[in-house]
Amino acid sequence: SLALFVQTFLFVAHNKVITAQYFTWYLCLLPLCSGRIQWNSGRMKLSLAYLGVSIVTWLGSAFCLEMQGKPVHLFVWMASVNFFASNVNLLGAILNGYINANEMTMDSQDKKEK
16 A cells, blocks of 8 residues: 555656646555554654745746746745655655554564563
């Protein structure tokens, strides 16, 4: 399940076009592997905050370009690069915080022994 999530996440992150529907492609796979991901780590919290800031920055710059007609092409490009970097950073945090089945078994055995 993690492999499907990672493959879809990377496909969406590397896509030239981003729309809200693409996020549902990997968000529907997240519950399959979220039980083994350590969501409360400091790195995960920072990665999610970085993603949130990059989304707001990207949406704000795109709004200025598309709706207000302002010449902010360079800012949109920089926001897009930042958004991509935040996605890669989040994936790194997810992979770093993923607990495989062997570790889960060892942890449960250690708790039983104590």
